[in-house]
Structures are given as C-alpha cells and as structure tokens.
Amino acid sequence: MKTLRLTSTDKTLLLDSRFFARLPRPTAETIVEGAIVSTHEEHDILFRQDEPIDHVFFVLSGLVRLYRLGKDGREADVAVLPKGEIFGANAMFLEHRATANAQAAEALIVARFESHKLRQLAAENTEVAQALIELLCRYGKMTEDCLAEDRLLTAPQRVANYILSHCPDGLSSFSFRLPFQKNVLAGKLGLAPEALSRAFSTLRQSGVTVKGRVIEIRDRQALERF
Amino acid sequence: MKTLRLTSTDKTLLLDSRFFARLPRPTAETIVEGAIVSTHEEHDILFRQDEPIDHVFFVLSGLVRLYRLGKDGREADVAVLPKGEIFGANAMFLEHRATANAQAAEALIVARFESHKLRQLAAENTEVAQALIELLCRYGKMTEDCLAEDRLLTAPQRVANYILSHCPDGLSSFSFRLPFQKNVLAGKLGLAPEALSRAFSTLRQSGVTVKGRVIEIRDRQALERF
DNA sequence: AAAGTTATTTGATCGGGGTCAATTTGTATC
DNA sequence: GATACAAATTGACCCCGATCAAATAACTTT
Known part of the structure; x- marks a missing residue:
C-alpha cells in the first residue's frame, strides 16, 4: 500500500459521483479536499469484518470485494464495488465496526475520508444526511436484489x-x-x-x-x- | 382492513421504539399524532413490489412479511418484521416504489405515516435524518446477514x-x-x-x-x- | 517466442435441499 | 370430546450446484 496525492482527475471523479454530485459544490469540495488516496495490490485487505474502522472509502479505480467469512474459512461476497462507489459508510452508524471484509479484487486506488468528520457533517448538514440516506437506500436495495436472486433464480x-x-x-x-x-x-x-x-x-x-x-x-x- | 384510532398503548409502543425514541420528544409526538392505524387479516397484502406507495409503516402488533416474486410465481422473503419494526421507509428515496411485496403473516395492526411529510421532515430536521440513517443501516445489515447466511450455511x-x-x-x-x-x-x-x-x-x-x-x-x- | 503462472473449462461425483404425496399432529369449532 | 381443517412431518425422488481432479486456455515475464 502506497499513499498518493489527490490528482485533479480523482477530484473530478469524486465530485461527479452520485454521492458528491448531489451536494452543494462548496460542501462537496471541502469533503473531497480531506481525502487520503492510497493504492493497493490485488488481494490486499483494506479492513476486516467486525474490525473498528474510522474511514469511509471511495473507489477511484479498480475493484473492491466485500465478503463475509464462514467458520470453515469459506468466503461469501456481499458486494462488488467498481470505480465511483462508496463503501464502509454503514460502519459509521454501527459502532464503527465493518460488517464485512474488504479486499482489492484487482489493482486498486481508493480515496478515504475520516468517518468521524463525515458523521459530524451529516449530523449538522441536512444535505449530507440526505445524500447518505440515498446511498444507504441504494445499497440496501442492491443487497435485497441479490438475496432475492439467490433464492429465486438458478x-x-x-x-x-x-x-x-x-x-x-x-x-x-x-x-x-x-x-x-x-x-x-x-x-x-x-x-x-x-x-x-x-x-x-x-x-x-x-x-x-x-x-x-x-x-x-x-x-x-x-x-x-x- | 379496518381503520382504527390510535390508542395510548399504541402511542407508547411507537414512542418507545428504536426509531422514535431517539428523536426529541416533541418531534416524535408530532409525527406519531399523524398516524393512521389499520388492522389486517392474515394473508392481506399491504402493498406490492414496484407499486407506488406513499406511506411508511410501523408494526403495532402481528407480523409482516416482505417478499419478492419470481417469474414463475415463487416467493422469496427478504424480511420478516415483528412488532416495533418500521417498513416501507426505503421507498421514500427510491421514487416511492416499494422494493418488495408486504403481506400480513398473521393478524396485523399497523400505523402508517405519510411519506412525503416524513421525507420533508427528514430534509429539514437533522435528528429525523439521523434516525432514518440508523434505521437504514440496521436494515441493510440485516439483509447482508441474511445473504451471507444463505451462502455460507446449511x-x-x-x-x-x-x-x-x-x-x-x-x-x-x-x-x-x-x-x-x-x-x-x-x-x-x-x-x-x-x-x-x-x-x-x-x-x-x-x-x-x-x-x-x-x-x-x-x-x-x-x-x-x- | 518460450516458459511459467494463473484463469477457465470440462468431467465425474456427491450432497443439500426442493417438490410431491401421504401421514401425523395440532388447533379450532361445534 | 368429536369433527374438521390447517400445519407440520416423513418418505421418495430428483435436480442444481459444490467440490475435486485434470486438461486447456490466457497472461506475464523474460
């Protein structure tokens, strides 16, 4: 893992993403300025299930796999996140514990934001809270889709x-x-x-x-x- | 289906529930006052997948089953909600479309709140937004748990x-x-x-x-x- | 281009769980 | 308590998909 500077393309990607695009420009820019960028190789673990995490992540390039581990070591994916997606946000409201392991599924660059700052912002700023709500709804629906597909389709x-x-x-x-x-x-x-x-x-x-x-x-x- | 008045036990149940309990008393009471209570028999459908819904529901007693339908008519539950749980909230942020069918799994009493009011409130009031965020996180985690269990356990x-x-x-x-x-x-x-x-x-x-x-x-x- | 990895495909086998049918058990009604 | 109806269990059967092993294909690296 290597830490990088936020390039201007990164910044554009962030600001144009579904989450940030719906925020007032200044708010979005303030948050984005605080990003820490890092690269990871395929198979690197970003965080583990039940571990305390204090960041929210944004995929700048590459792919992240969120998965749970079974007692026997088998893995079950609960989400696969391409460029432009946010993950780890739900942990902010669940005692800062990750609900799954996060692994780079290929060479990966992520931006991360301090979750206490973001949480604070969401508590003060309705726009941010709103964006979070929509994020969570969308994510929840994806998981629900997945569950239903598993149960209904071959x-x-x-x-x-x-x-x-x-x-x-x-x-x-x-x-x-x-x-x-x-x-x-x-x-x-x-x-x-x-x-x-x-x-x-x-x-x-x-x-x-x-x-x-x-x-x-x-x-x-x-x-x-x- | 029969419409009832909100009794004082109902009110207590609502105000003590995870969602309302974390709101300032006056806010919670304002919302709760607007509730419409109705009873339903086992097997009654409250709403259908993809249908526009303009209410958020709260289970006062009984049990609700949320499920998706397969092309062949088979059903897959995505959630089962006992007394004290809220459902239909995610629709507020997904073009007001339900993501699943809701059916009374046994004799049922629900309170419902107009979603445009609640949504409006969430847009103005950080406390309400916060409560919604936590609700959605908890619900999302439940679904994720379910998905992982399906894939990992016999x-x-x-x-x-x-x-x-x-x-x-x-x-x-x-x-x-x-x-x-x-x-x-x-x-x-x-x-x-x-x-x-x-x-x-x-x-x-x-x-x-x-x-x-x-x-x-x-x-x-x-x-x-x- | 050759060698060495790392993916992917194919074959063979096996077990979990769905479905249908037939009982058995439990619950509600009179 | 006797009857009727719904819920739950058990047996028989079968299909889907997991697993293991082996072969083939696709990339890397030199």
Whole structure:
C-alpha cells in the first residue's frame, strides 16, 4: 500500500459521483479536499469484518470485494464495488465496526475520508444526511436484489440477468466486455467459478457466445425468457 | 382492513421504539399524532413490489412479511418484521416504489405515516435524518446477514443460528417459544417448510427438542459447534 | 517466442435441499 | 370430546450446484 496525492482527475471523479454530485459544490469540495488516496495490490485487505474502522472509502479505480467469512474459512461476497462507489459508510452508524471484509479484487486506488468528520457533517448538514440516506437506500436495495436472486433464480438465470443488465434497451443483439475476471463475477453471483462456466455454456443454446472476457448476445428475447 | 384510532398503548409502543425514541420528544409526538392505524387479516397484502406507495409503516402488533416474486410465481422473503419494526421507509428515496411485496403473516395492526411529510421532515430536521440513517443501516445489515447466511450455511446451521440468537448469553440450556408459525420461519430462513422440519430433526442429535412451537435446548455449545 | 503462472473449462461425483404425496399432529369449532 | 381443517412431518425422488481432479486456455515475464 502506497499513499498518493489527490490528482485533479480523482477530484473530478469524486465530485461527479452520485454521492458528491448531489451536494452543494462548496460542501462537496471541502469533503473531497480531506481525502487520503492510497493504492493497493490485488488481494490486499483494506479492513476486516467486525474490525473498528474510522474511514469511509471511495473507489477511484479498480475493484473492491466485500465478503463475509464462514467458520470453515469459506468466503461469501456481499458486494462488488467498481470505480465511483462508496463503501464502509454503514460502519459509521454501527459502532464503527465493518460488517464485512474488504479486499482489492484487482489493482486498486481508493480515496478515504475520516468517518468521524463525515458523521459530524451529516449530523449538522441536512444535505449530507440526505445524500447518505440515498446511498444507504441504494445499497440496501442492491443487497435485497441479490438475496432475492439467490433464492429465486438458478445459476444460468442469474447470469442471463447479469448480461441483460448490461444490454442497452431496444437492442436485440449486442456485445460487451466483462468489467472484471470471471472469478469475481462468480463470487458476485454467489457461484463457484465452475458453476459460472457451466452457466455460460448452458446459455450458448440461447445465443450467448463467450470469448475470453467478451460476451456476445445474439437474441435478447431468448435470454429474457430463460 | 379496518381503520382504527390510535390508542395510548399504541402511542407508547411507537414512542418507545428504536426509531422514535431517539428523536426529541416533541418531534416524535408530532409525527406519531399523524398516524393512521389499520388492522389486517392474515394473508392481506399491504402493498406490492414496484407499486407506488406513499406511506411508511410501523408494526403495532402481528407480523409482516416482505417478499419478492419470481417469474414463475415463487416467493422469496427478504424480511420478516415483528412488532416495533418500521417498513416501507426505503421507498421514500427510491421514487416511492416499494422494493418488495408486504403481506400480513398473521393478524396485523399497523400505523402508517405519510411519506412525503416524513421525507420533508427528514430534509429539514437533522435528528429525523439521523434516525432514518440508523434505521437504514440496521436494515441493510440485516439483509447482508441474511445473504451471507444463505451462502455460507446449511439449513441446520441456519436454524441453529436462529435458535442461538434467542438464547440469552451465559445460559447453556434454555427454552423458548417461536414467535411465529414454522411456515414463516422457514420463509425467513430461505427454506421450504419441509427443509426446516428436517433441519430440526437433524438438530435433535445436538440436544434440540421441538414440541409444537416450543424449542428446548439442552446444550448450547453443541449447537454453536454445529 | 518460450516458459511459467494463473484463469477457465470440462468431467465425474456427491450432497443439500426442493417438490410431491401421504401421514401425523395440532388447533379450532361445534 | 368429536369433527374438521390447517400445519407440520416423513418418505421418495430428483435436480442444481459444490467440490475435486485434470486438461486447456490466457497472461506475464523474460
């Protein structure tokens, strides 16, 4: 882990992100000025479940995986966060304890903010509180979606869903590049890598072609029906 | 569904609940005065997924089940809320759309608050915003717990966990009465009723006895090890 | 381009839990 | 208490996905 200075692109990314964009410019800038930037290598742990943390994190580039550990050491992802996402915010209101482990899923740069300052700000400033509320709602809905998908859909259906979520509406055939390793996708969908692989090959019969990280869809409707 | 007046016990329950208790008394009382109380029979639907809702709900008595529907009509519970819990709050910040269906899991009395008023209040009053933030964090953590349990634990382990969560620490043997039908417990744990039944009988060998709704635990450690 | 890693795929096997059907138990009503 | 109905259990069966092992593909590094 190495500490860096906040570049102007970082600053732009922060200020344009969903969270900061809805704050009054001066407020956002004040917070952003206080950021500490650091780089991490794949597999680095940022913090551990139940550990006290005193920062809120923002992904400047790369990918973070939040996961829980089972007694037997098995891991279960509860979220995968790409560039532009915030994490660790909920800990501010849960005795400053992380609810999950955070690990760099690939080379990573994060900005961090002191949570007591942010918490204080949220207590004084309605705008900040509002932004936090929306953040938490969105995050809560994501987790709920995940839980429901796990309980309702088979592996191929989850994968089909994931693919469709990347399809701009209207198009019937399209292709895109996976934003991360299949490894990570598997975890995010609650599958073993082998199961993801098999799901892809099941979807072949519905017009899905996989070449490396590139996914090609021939027939959107077929996927939706799956 | 029948509309009732707010009784003084209802009022006490509301004001002593986690959400209202942390607000300044006058604020809490103002909100609570605006409550509309209604009764519902088991199986009644309060609102449906993706439907616009303009109220936030509070369980005065009985039980509410929040669940999502699969394409095939199967149901997946995302939360089960007993007396004292709030639900529908997240919709205020998600275009007023419910993220799940809400159904009375048994005879039910709820208080409801107009969400635009509450939202307005949260936008002006930091205390209210703060209370909402904590509510959402707690709720988010619950969902996360659920997701992780689903992915990490087998049916008997989930049931063991559930039982342990009702065991006052320090005690090695104890017994309690399930707060709802096994039916509902199964759904909450993401299991078919049959699987719950089988899980109980697996746990018999670890000193768990089930007689109707009463669960008896002979050896806490054995359960924890499971 | 070759060698060495690290991902991914494929095959084989196995166990958990869903579903359906048939009892059994529990609860409510008269 | 006897009857009727709903809830819970048990058995039989099957499918999905985890796991282990082996083969192949995709990157790195030189």
